[in-house]
Amino acid sequence: xxxxxxxxxxxxRGGMTPARLGVYVFLVTAALFxxxxxxxxxxxxxxxxxxxxxxxxxxxPLAPTLAxxxxxxxxxxxxxxxxxxRGGFWNSVWITLPSMVLSIAIGAVxxxxxxxxxxxxxxxxxxxxxxxxxxxxxxxxYPLVRALAAVELYSSLPGIVLVHVIFGMPTMxxxxxxxxxxxxxxxxxxxxxxxxxxxxxxxxLMLPMSTPVIVVAAxxxxxxxxxxxxxxxxxxxxDHLPMTVQLNNIINTTTGERLYNVNMAATILTSLVPLxxxxxxxxxxxxxxxxxxxxx
Amino acid sequence: MALTVxxxxxxxxxxxxxxxxxxxxxxxxxxxVGLGQYERLFRNARWLLSLENLAIYGVLFILAxxxxxxxxxxxxxxxxxxxxxxxxxxxxxYAMSFVATGLVWxxxxxxxxxxQRVMRRLGFxxxxxxxxxxxxNALYTIVLATVWQASGLVMALLLSGLRGxxxxxxxxxxxxxxxxxxxxxxxxxxxxxPALSTAFMLLAVMVVKLFDAVVAMTQGGPGTATExxxxxIMDYLFGRANIGLASAASIVLxxxxxxxxxxxYYARTKAVQRGLK
Numbered sequence: 001x002x003x004x005x006x007x008x009x010x011x012x013r014g015g016m017t018p019a020r021l022g023v024y025v026f027l028v029t030a031a032l033f034x035x036x037x038x039x040x041x042x043x044x045x046x047x048x049x050x051x052x053x054x055x056x057x058x059x060x061p062l063a064p065t066l067a068x069x070x071x072x073x074x075x076x077x078x079x080x081x082x083x084x085x086r087g088g089f090w091n092s093v094w095i096t097l098p099s100m101v102l103s104i105a106i107g108a109v110x111x112x113x114x115x116x117x118x119x120x121x122x123x124x125x126x127x128x129x130x131x132x133x134x135x136x137x138x139x140x141x142y143p144l145v146r147a148l149a150a151v152e153l154y155s156s157l158p159g160i161v162l163v164h165v166i167f168g169m170p171t172m173x174x175x176x177x178x179x180x181x182x183x184x185x186x187x188x189x190x191x192x193x194x195x196x197x198x199x200x201x202x203x204x205l206m207l208p209m210s211t212p213v214i215v216v217a218a219x220x221x222x223x224x225x226x227x228x229x230x231x232x233x234x235x236x237x238x239d240h241l242p243m244t245v246q247l248n249n250i251i252n253t254t255t256g257e258r259l260y261n262v263n264m265a266a267t268i269l270t271s272l273v274p275l276x277x278x279x280x281x282x283x284x285x286x287x288x289x290x291x292x293x294x295x296x
Numbered sequence: 297m298a299l300t301v302x303x304x305x306x307x308x309x310x311x312x313x314x315x316x317x318x319x320x321x322x323x324x325x326x327x328x329v330g331l332g333q334y335e336r337l338f339r340n341a342r343w344l345l346s347l348e349n350l351a352i353y354g355v356l357f358i359l360a361x362x363x364x365x366x367x368x369x370x371x372x373x374x375x376x377x378x379x380x381x382x383x384x385x386x387x388x389x390y391a392m393s394f395v396a397t398g399l400v401w402x403x404x405x406x407x408x409x410x411x412q413r414v415m416r417r418l419g420f421x422x423x424x425x426x427x428x429x430x431x432x433n434a435l436y437t438i439v440l441a442t443v444w445q446a447s448g449l450v451m452a453l454l455l456s457g458l459r460g461x462x463x464x465x466x467x468x469x470x471x472x473x474x475x476x477x478x479x480x481x482x483x484x485x486x487x488x489x490p491a492l493s494t495a496f497m498l499l500a501v502m503v504v505k506l507f508d509a510v511v512a513m514t515q516g517g518p519g520t521a522t523e524x525x526x527x528x529i530m531d532y533l534f535g536r537a538n539i540g541l542a543s544a545a546s547i548v549l550x551x552x553x554x555x556x557x558x559x560x561y562y563a564r565t566k567a568v569q570r571g572l573k
Binding site: 020023024026027030031033034035036037038040041044052055056057058110125128129130131132134135136137138139140141142143144146147166169223226227228229230234244247248251252260263264267270271274275277278279285286289290 | 301302304305306307308309311312315324367368371372374376382384385386387388389390391392393394395396397399400401403404408409410411413414417444448449452453456494501504505507508511512515526529530533534539542543545546547549550553554557558561
């Protein structure tokens with residue numbers, strides 16, 4: 001259960017007044033609205049097509065079947081090929097893992113350098129990076145395509161990973177800079193006096209203290225990169241298309257009858273990783289997205 | 297290392313700016329045509345339409361997310377039972393991709409099989425809810441789906457803001473007999489300013505990025521009813537091979553973002569610095 005880190009609520013004993021009832025009616029109605037799509041997705045994904053044609057979106061399945069799930073995973077057509085979404089799943093894994101690790105590593109070193117070493121031009125550098133957080137991706141897309149093509153990384157796994165690392169840089173740097181800025185400067189000075197160099201202080205002092213921020217960064221990056229569509233579409237190339245792009249292909253390029261049950265199973269499969277992360281990490285997830293909110 | 301990134305950011309930006317004042321079509325060219333691409337851009341009906349769509353979408357999306365998010369946060373803050381469950385339910389859509397949520401909503405709103413069909417089967421023969429295939433209303437269905445996805449985020453941000461407000465304030469207001477809504481309007485909302493501005497900035501960035509959800513839900517249609525700038529740029533970059541025009545469009549988009557976000561960001565940073573002193 002996701003549990004947001006908040007001060008404990010002091011509960012007040014009291015009867016059910018009309019106002020209280022109103023509060024609950026509102027909240028339950030809202031909760032139903034938020035749950036409807038998930039419910040529709042789930043029941044549709046286990047209905048045979050015959051039941052779907054009957055046209056009751058909200059009805060429970062009369063003859064539940066896992067065939068649509070099997071089909072979504074192994075045989076659905078993602079464009080020209082019909083091997084299901086499992087290829088996309090592994091593509092997404094192989095894109096997300098290295099992108100996440102690299103962007104966190106680089107963000108941590110950048111943040112560390114910016115808060116403790118303050119190289120010349122650090123504030124200008126930082127201002128530029130900040131701007132980078134707001135630059136629409138479209139401004140960078142085509143030049144990056146040309147640049148990657150020039151070094152023969154376009155449409156390759158290293159290429160898409162590099163692009164994710166570049167786009168993740170501003171928020172990752174910012175996250176780590178803010179975290180390190182809150183640490184006492186004396187700690188760093190003491191380590192300097194003891195003769196610690198740039199890397200030694202980083203690895204032996206800063207990194208061991210960075211676990212909380214690394215967790216937040218990892219959640220942020222896994223969610224962002226896994227859910228990415230635009231960059232995967234442009235940079236990944238047909239051999240490495242992430243799951244989101246394949247999902248869109250399954251649903252929007254099918255000819256003949258639309259297999260809604262397979263589509264919905266594929267949609268759930270695509271959302272499984274970020275949803276699992278959300279349910280398992282709970283309050284960390286909220287911290288992650290709040291930290292992504294580009295704080296001053 | 298940071299230098300490489302700045303080269304990647306500033307370099308690509310300058311490159312795009314340079315291409316936007318050339319006559320480049322499929323390949324970049326070195327000539328200089330002044331603001332010709334920008335003139336063509338603002339004579340392009342599809343671009344103007346996509347800007348208009350983005351403006352309508354942006355206003356509705358941000359307003360709806362802030363209102364829904366605030367209501368959810370305010371109601372959850374009334375010491376209710378099952379708070380953890382409710383928070384989980386309101387926020388889970390945010391963990392999903394815009395592609396996935398777009399597809400689900402496309403399916404629910406589909407008049408052949410979705411809500412319209414269900415209502416007609418229940419006996420409401422004339423019930424009509426075909427916005428997603430209707431030129432005039434399709435844009436609102438994208439608002440609906442993206443608000444469903446993102447308002448939980450606003451709820452989470454505002455809820456932590458509300459929890460930061462001193463319990464004493466509520467007691468004092470109760471003793472003074474100030475009605476609850478007035479306390480919210482005059483005291484609580486101003487105190488939530490940092491959380492609200494954070495939410496606003498996040499939502500504004502989402503508005504400019506709007507692409508995945510449109511592709512998944514309507515592919516810009518019916519007709520051109522749900523065209524948005526990000527999609528216009530993608531089409532001209534990779535579909536219609538007109539990188540000069542697309543570059544001009546992305547520079548316009550960038551300037552718009554900076555014009556909206558920079559002052560707010562500056563004000564926030566100043567406020568945060570003052571708070572620290």
